[in-house]
Amino acid sequence: xxxxxxxxxxxxxxxxxxxxxxxxxxxxxxxxxxxxxxxxxxxxxxxxxxxxxxxxxxxxxxxxxxxxxxxxxxxxxxxxxxxxxxxxxxxxxxxxxxxxxxxxxxxxxxxxxxxxxxxxxxxxxxxxxxxxxxxxxxxxxxxxxxxxxxxxxxxxxxxxxxxxxxxxxxxxxxxxxxxxxxxxxxxxxxxxxxxxxxxxxxxxxxxxxxxxxxxxxxxxxxxxxxxxxxxxxxxxxxxxxx
Amino acid sequence: xxxxxxxxxxxxxxxxxxxxxxxxxxxxxxxxxxxxxxxxxxxxxxxxxxxxxxxxxxxxxxxxxxxxxxxxxxxxxxxxxxxxxxxxxxxxxxxxxxxxxxxxxxxxxxxxxxxxxxxxxxxxxxxxxxxxxxxxxxxxxxxxxxxxxxxxxxxxxxxxxxxxxxxxxxxxxxxxxxxxxxxxxxxxxxxxxxxxxxxxxxxxxxxxxxxxxxxxxxxxxxxxxxxxxxxxxxxxxxxxxx
DNA sequence: CGAATCCTTGAACACCTTCAACAGGGGTGG
DNA sequence: CCACCCCTGTTGAAGGTGTTCAAGGATTCG
Numbered sequence: 229x230x231x232x233x234x235x236x237x238x239x240x241x242x243x244x245x246x247x248x249x250x251x252x253x254x255x256x257x258x259x260x261x262x263x264x265x266x267x268x269x270x271x272x273x274x275x276x277x278x279x280x281x282x283x284x285x286x287x288x289x290x291x292x293x294x295x296x297x298x299x300x301x302x303x304x305x306x307x308x309x310x311x312x313x314x315x316x317x318x319x320x321x322x323x324x325x326x327x328x329x330x331x332x333x334x335x336x337x338x339x340x341x342x343x344x345x346x347x348x349x350x351x352x353x354x355x356x357x358x359x360x361x362x363x364x365x366x367x368x369x370x371x372x373x374x375x376x377x378x379x380x381x382x383x384x385x386x387x388x389x390x391x392x393x394x395x396x397x398x399x400x401x402x403x404x405x406x407x408x409x410x411x412x413x414x415x416x417x418x419x420x421x422x423x424x425x426x427x428x429x430x431x432x433x434x435x436x437x438x439x440x441x442x443x444x445x446x447x448x449x450x451x452x453x454x455x456x457x458x459x460x461x462x463x464x465x466x467x468x469x470x
Numbered sequence: 471x472x473x474x475x476x477x478x479x480x481x482x483x484x485x486x487x488x489x490x491x492x493x494x495x496x497x498x499x500x501x502x503x504x505x506x507x508x509x510x511x512x513x514x515x516x517x518x519x520x521x522x523x524x525x526x527x528x529x530x531x532x533x534x535x536x537x538x539x540x541x542x543x544x545x546x547x548x549x550x551x552x553x554x555x556x557x558x559x560x561x562x563x564x565x566x567x568x569x570x571x572x573x574x575x576x577x578x579x580x581x582x583x584x585x586x587x588x589x590x591x592x593x594x595x596x597x598x599x600x601x602x603x604x605x606x607x608x609x610x611x612x613x614x615x616x617x618x619x620x621x622x623x624x625x626x627x628x629x630x631x632x633x634x635x636x637x638x639x640x641x642x643x644x645x646x647x648x649x650x651x652x653x654x655x656x657x658x659x660x661x662x663x664x665x666x667x668x669x670x671x672x673x674x675x676x677x678x679x680x681x682x683x684x685x686x687x688x689x690x691x692x693x694x695x696x697x698x699x700x701x702x703x704x705x706x707x708x709x710x711x712x
Numbered sequence: 713c714g715a716a717t718c719c720t721t722g723a724a725c726a727c728c729t730t731c732a733a734c735a736g737g738g739g740t741g742g
Numbered sequence: 743c744c745a746c747c748c749c750t751g752t753t754g755a756a757g758g759t760g761t762t763c764a765a766g767g768a769t770t771c772g
Contacts, residue, residue: 304621304622304625307710307711308711312625312628312629314621314624314625315621325613325614325617326614326617326618326621327614328610328611328613328614329611329612329614329615329618330618334618334621334622335621354606354607354610357606358600358603361600364596364599364606365596367610368570368596368609368613369570369571370571371567371570371610371613371614371617372567372568372569372570372571372613373571374617375567375568375613375616375617375620376568376571376572376576378617378620378621378624379546379556379557379568379576379577379620380546380576381624382556382620382623382624382627383546383554383556385624385627385628385671386554386627386669386670386671387554387668387671389727389728390727390728420749420750420751421750421751421752422750422751426629427628428628429627429628429629430728430729431728431729431730432750432751433728433729433730433751433752433753434727434728434729435751436751436752436753437728437752437753439751439752440752440753452736452737452750452751468549469549469550631759631760632759632760662717662718662719663718663719663720664718664719672760672761673760673761673762674718674719675719675720675721675760675761675762676759676760676761678719678720678721679720679721679760681719681720682720682721694718694719694768694769
């Protein structure tokens with residue numbers, strides 16, 4: 229217990245330049261001087277618990293957040309009290325980009341497991357952009373990538389069968405884990421079947437059945453939230469519609 | 471004919487500050503000095519014809535484009551020669567934001583009717599951001615809005631019935647026409663039923679049937695590509711799932 | 713005016729959803 | 743520490759919604 233607290237304290241002291249996520253996160257391509265400035269602007273939070281909200285929908289937008297460890301889901305609250313999940317964020321990914329426009333968070337963000345984040349006050353970020361031109365370039369690229377991803381997701385959701393959607397989801401997760409140095413073949417899902425279904429536009433029962441079918445066909449192996457990709461080539465073929 | 475050419479020539483001389491789209495397009499919130507700089511960076515093109523490509527998928531990214539008049543569809547070419555439509559752009563909207571990340575256009579863009587655009591070389595835009603801080607702020611907001619729109623679209627596509635998707639599409643178009651000073655109750659669709667279906671994840675036959683049904687129920691009136699919204703409140707109720 | 717594209721309508725079928733029941737497992741409180 | 747309970751996941755059957763295939767009609771453009 230004391231160990232954990234100590235470790236957490238250590239992690240919170242790690243500067244952006246020394247962070248294991250520096251090659252994925254905002255710092256990519258920023259020179260050392262800029263990194264120091266960025267470093268001073270960032271608030272490193274202690275881990276938040278599973279199920280707790282990082283911010284609510286409608287809340288005024290003050291800061292961007294970067295996931296340091298754990299994972300987060302973002303969702304739009306629906307009229308009937310339900311939610312529409314808009315995305316899942318892994319370490320090194322940013323939260324709050326959709327709030328810049330209106331100055332309010334359109335989505336809420338909830339931790340799927342114990343999760344720690346870095347907070348970057350947006351006003352300081354904007355003034356920093358004036359001093360650190362590479363920071364501006366980096367942010368434009370991150371936002372462009374975000375737009376691109378949403379476009380790709382949209383193309384995969386509409387006009388694709390449930391099986392293809394789930395395969396696309398798994399391969400997307402796999403690629404993101406790979407970039408983070410985790411295994412791309414075997415990983416844990418931090419979200420429930422209901423969350424996956426909500427995100428992909430499928431009923432949770434359908435997700436469950438699709439997992440079973442992909443396993444029966446020898447493409448994957450599933451045990452609860454533990455997933456192993458057995459035949460990546462076959463999965464890619466399914467995605468293409470073969 | 472001579473008149474048309476003359477008018478086109480005139481339009482091409484209009485500065486950003488004098489453009490009727492200045493309140494929608496990139497210039498929003500930019501001071502006069504910045505506007506002059508922006509003005510000099512922009513190339514105003516002669517109209518391109520219906521069906522012609524503004525840029526191809528995979529092409530190197532050099533410039534952002536703003537629609538001045540007409541409309542454009544953007545789409546990802548699919549493996550089988552088909553296309554996945556990612557969006558429709560109206561006057562005052564930007565094209566190419568998804569290309570900043572990789573330096574290549576992931577989507578192609580095709581004119582749906584006779585369309586004119588303004589071209590903004592991206593390198594000049596980036597250096598301009600250093601001189602005109604409000605320009606940077608504006609671009610961050612535009613990109614944030616784009617991310618937000620894609621999120622909203624995704625939420626509407628997945629987990630919604632075909633009818634709800636089509637209603638959402640019509641109301642979205644209506645709101646965008648309103649902002650541009652056109653009628654929000656009666657407008658022309660510049661895209662085909664097949665394009666709408668492709669975009670919404672429905673077969674073109676389904677789109678046709680849904681139009682017929684909405685008309686039979688007295689919510690809209692359709693004649694080919696001419697649409698009139700008869701009961702906007704009723705349409706909003708349909709969207710909510712009533 | 714002809715050709716091509718776009719739109720509409722019909723019928724059969726596949727896929728996914730909904731409703732329902734049950735099993736397992738992790739967290740909480742006693 | 744254990745028991746209970748709620749949450750999560752699984753499986754079955756019936757029904758609805760949208761797709762596919764097919765054909766004919768309308769509109770537009772050269």
